Amino acid sequence: MSLPIIGYLDPAFFELLDELSGMLGEVFKTKQRAFAVAGAGSAGMEAGLVSLAAPGDTVIICSYGYFCERQIIMAERLGFNVIALRTEWGKSMDPQVLADALKEHPETQLVVGIHAETSAGTIQPIAEFARLAHEAGALFMTDVVTSLAGCELEFDEWDLDFAYSGSQKCLAAPPGISPVALSERALDYIRNRPVPPTSWYLDLSLIADYWGPDHVAHHTAPVSMIYGLREAVGMVLNETLATRWKRHEANADALRAGLEALNLDMPISKEERLDQLTVIKLPKGVDDVKLRTQLLDEYSIEVGRGLGKFAGEVIRIGLMGESCVPANVFALLNALEKVLPDHGFEVAKGAATAAASAKLAENPSPLYTA
Ligand SMILES: Cc1ncc(COP(=O)(O)O)c(C=O)c1O
Missing domain, CATH: 3.90.1150.10 (Aspartate Aminotransferase, domain 1)
Incomplete structure (x- = not known):
């Protein structure tokens, strides 16, 4: 992180972004989009919510801890029609609860469920949540802040649409950058939605375009954080x-x-x-x-x-x-x-x-x- 700072549009920096994107893909286990949102894990959370649903849309949030409740607060501020499915803290949620809610709300645009709830110490069956969401025609977004690099996570195999993490947990980098993975299906939705996301800064399609092959300018990237993240992810991949x-x-x-x-x-x-x-x-x-x-x-x-x-x-x-x-x-x-x-x-x-x-x-x- 103490390396000399170069410009965020310098071709040498693009090479680093391309390399890091591929490395993050290996950690998330995806061949789709992997990049990083400038900000803490909560920025990844907010970027997913604001990008994957529009005000008035029905969004189901599976809640079994403090960080799920944070998602609910954000989703309500964004003007979504929030359906909160609350399970006792300290327990994994029964997927049947989600299946029933999806039947009751066939208009659901997005389902949200945290993989590892750090406040309650629980792991959750997100592959099953994703399957049910897709069966009902909804997108599925998850939080892997505590799970990424600490336990099994298979973005492509589990057919997830968006997963955000934090740099400071099992990746062991300083806090302040949020590695994410995004499916092509979710990116397509964002590009074609009738109204763009209400946040420009956290619009995942614009951030994906900066990290993509054309490196379209967006906000100034946190260059030193990206150096740090590359080092940390390299250490993960060296360890395997x-x-x-x-x-x-x-x-x-x-x-x-x-x-x-x-x-x-x-x-x-x-x-x-x-x-x-x-x-x-x-x-x-x-x-x-x-x-x-x-x-x-x-x-x-x-x-x-x-x-x-x-x-x-x-x-x-x-x-x-x-x-x-x-x-x-x-x-x-x-x-x-x-x-x-x-x-x-x-x-x-x-x-x-x-x-x-x-x-x-x-x-x-x-x-x-x-
Ligand atoms: C599961 C989970 N989600 C979200 C967050 C928020 O991350 P941050 O504090 O980096 O915004 C945390 C932080 O501990 C977390 O454990």
Whole structure:
């Protein structure tokens, strides 16, 4: 990112865009369009919504967490007729709920469903959501902010229309750029819709044209962020996607074994939980803010707070990208063992790290060398 900055319309920069677009295609597993929206993951979210439906259109949003609720807020501001399908936080949504809603609303233009809900720690059956949406003649858009490069994602095979991510999660780049994939079907819709998207800046067809073969000028691209993203995506491809997915799975497995040995309650079921993000229910009497502050101040470990409905009830442990290595699993388990008794929650000494070690012996983490 500290390389000299060149112009966003410099032919040398176009070469870099072409290369990065191909690399992103490999990460999203698509032969269709892959590029990046200048902005945080939420910019990718807003770009998808504003581009794939028009004011007054019916948009179904599957909601099972805090970030789904953000999509609903955005969609309402955009003047869509929003149908929110709410499922209990901590659960995967039953696709039948979507099938029924599509039957009731055959006019639906767009279905939205998050793949990995970071606030609730759940994985969702988006391939099935996409199939149902298409069967009903709607487009399907998803959020892969936490899933991209951390677990299986197959943009083309699952027949997705739009997926947006963030640079700061499993891609392990600085925050501020949103890698996306867009289907030709969705691009066709945007190019031919009766009225253009109400946002010019976030019109995905214009951004796709800048990243496409003609490199049509749009806003000035964030050149240094694009250098950084190329480096991070290159590191993912060097590691290979399969190894990176495996690394997330093995370290999460070790972490969970250690947390279990500490008698901590992980409320998300095996089938529904994420590897990238583990939700722990706070034991009775343990104060959320005090615990997290102590971990940060004394051990330099930041764990996530509960968001929305889960605020004050859970803590969320992220193991993503660079941070997803055994050394961090052991550091956190050791810190929890030391800290929890200060909060009145007694734990067995040495049990957590022993359990994590045993799990890693059985299911080893691939060695990570950047
Ligand atoms: C699932 C999900 N979607 C969207 C976002 C928003 O991303 P950003 O904060 O980069 O705007 C996040 C952030 O954590 C997320 O976890």
